[in-house]
Amino acid sequence: DVKVTQSSRYLVKRTGEKVFLECVQDMDHENMFWYRQDPGLGLRLIYFSYDVKMKEKGDIPEGYSVSREKKERFSLILESASTNQTSMYLCASSFPGTPPDTQYFGPGTRLTVL
Amino acid sequence: AQSVTQPDIHITVSEGASLELRCNYSYGATPYLFWYVQSPGQGLQLLLKYFSGDTLVQGIKGFEAEFKRSQSSFNLRKPSVHWSDAAEYFCAVGLGGTSYGKLTFGQGTILTVHP
Numbered sequence: 329d330v331k332v333t334q335s336s337r338y339l340v341k342r343t344g345e346k347v348f349l350e351c352v353q354d355m356d357h358e359n360m361f362w363y364r365q366d367p368g369l370g371l372r373l374i375y376f377s378y379d380v381k382m383k384e385k386g387d388i389p390e391g392y393s394v395s396r397e398k399k400e401r402f403s404l405i406l407e408s409a410s411t412n413q414t415s416m417y418l419c420a421s422s423f424p425g426t427p428p429d430t431q432y433f434g435p436g437t438r439l440t441v442l
Numbered sequence: 443a444q445s446v447t448q449p450d451i452h453i454t455v456s457e458g459a460s461l462e463l464r465c466n467y468s469y470g471a472t473p474y475l476f477w478y479v480q481s482p483g484q485g486l487q488l489l490l491k492y493f494s495g496d497t498l499v500q501g502i503k504g505f506e507a508e509f510k511r512s513q514s515s516f517n518l519r520k521p522s523v524h525w526s527d528a529a530e531y532f533c534a535v536g537l538g539g540t541s542y543g544k545l546t547f548g549q550g551t552i553l554t555v556h557p
Contacts, residue, residue: 332485359543368451370532371486371547378542386544418485427474427493428536428543433485 330355332434334419340440347406349437351419358424360402361431362386362394365416374417377402378424409441444469444535448548455523456556463518463551465533474536475516476545477507481529489531492516503527528555 335350353360359378363371363386373386375394383394391413395403402421406413416438420431445468455461467473474493478486490501497509507518516533530552534545 361544363547368549370446370448370549373544373546376542376544384542420486422543424543428545430476430488430491431486431543431545433478433487435483435485 330432332419332421332432334417334434334437336437337435338438338440340442341406341409342442343410345406345409345441347409347439347441349404349406349417349419349439351402351404351421351434352400353402353419353421353432354400355421355432356399357421357432358399359422359429359431360396361420361422362392362402362404363418363420364388365418365436371418374404409439411441413439414441415439444473444537444546446533446535446546446548448531448533448551450551451549452552452554454554454556457525458522461518461520461523461527461553463531463533463553465516465518465548466514467516467533467535468514469535469537472511475507475509476534476536477501477505477516477518478532478534478547479503479529480532480550486532489518523553523555525555525557528553 361376362374377396419434422431423429477489533548
């Protein structure tokens with residue numbers, strides 16, 4: 329069965345801390361995505377990666393960075409967490425191609441920054 | 443740039459009633475359209491998708507959606523709602539070519555089901 333896992337379901341951090349969110353997929357997907365989900369705003373794309381070590385900014389990359397050293401793992405990094413980064417973070421993965429393939433989502437990490 | 447609008451933030455229906463969730467998109471070419479569902483505490487799951495051909499597409503859990511190019515809409519329907527359908531529903535549009543499978547999501551519609 330298809331699986332995308334995220335390292336934590338809930339995370340509480342303090343302002344200024346460096347935060348790592350990890351995502352692992354077992355489907356050999358080339359594409360991986362990080363979204364944040366906020367009420368009334370839907371899902372907004374932060375960063376995505378289409379291959380190992382390749383990354384592209386999404387719609388709201390400010391304050392975030394990413395790392396993809398292995399095909400199955402995609403990490404989201406908050407260099408200095410701020411309270412406005414309190415949100416639900418969702419990771420997804422898919423195969424490449426046209427039309428776009430189904431994205432498979434992890435369960436999400438609810439991050440609270442105090 | 444493409445965009446997706448879900449006009450209804452919250453919909454409440456009674457169990458057994460019919461359901462229609464609205465989705466409008468803005469995109470110059472033929473879009474690739476998706477509906478996802480997010481049950482409480484879970485990630486998103488694909489309900490159905492439209493790429494081409496028959497404009498009425500069937501999905502999982504008894505859902506269907508109809509693509510109407512003239513109205514730029516892709517509304518989701520179910521003839522009889524079950525209590526387990528209570529969730530948040532997202533419409534999304536995707537591009538082809540070098541977009542790397544990116545999707546643009548709507549704001550979401552929260553569905554509440556009354557017994």
